[in-house]
Amino acid sequence: MTDLATFLNARFDEAEEWVKKHEQKKADAIDGMSIYAKIPHMQAAAALGAAVSLGAGPADPRRVQRDIEAKRRILVRCQEEMLSGIPRLVHFAKQTLWEMAQPDADHPDFREEWKP
Template sequence: MTDDLISFLRARFDEDEQVVRVDPGFSQEWHTERARADPHDESRACVRSSQGDVITGDVDVERARHIAHYDPARMLRDVQARQHTLVRCQEEMLSGIPRLVHFAKRTLWEMAQPYADHDDYQEEWKL
């Protein structure tokens, strides 16, 4: 069961990384700017990359903040952190120390939850 879960997570993390890297500007950070249509309207904004590319046109400021928050650079760091956590869990399971093994398995199950809608997700991984 654990080997299947590790393989499943590794595949999902690889997919997530591919989605982020598909854009040649994947390392870019995004930020919000006031909308150009009416720079005095604080309820509207746009999102631009660190290279100056327009990511969104004029949208409501909360939506712009949400989009900018999940820029490609941040998402890549997130995927890499999850990949490192997966490796750490594998190491802890190999330790044979019951408490660490339990913690590692629980962490793997928790990391699988965002993928519960994936076809390969197994019901036994549900918390």
């Protein structure tokens, strides 16, 4: 399961890179908006564009970052449970990591043999 934990951490790292890129895009959008905000008839368009760019939906970088942090905590707890040696907890932890990996099942580094 260490390989699966490594796989998951690599996917979390990739997601954090996405967050960094989109946070930079957000900063650039805010900087660009300030130019248009000085032109009265462009203020509404600039505000709308910024609202769309900054978003608060499922792809909101802040939400994605919180999701990554939560998943990293789950991963650590699962690793702790696997070290407990208690069969039921070990199985539950392995199953949890397996389920966490399913969104990336089409990734070239994903391995079916990780299934508990």
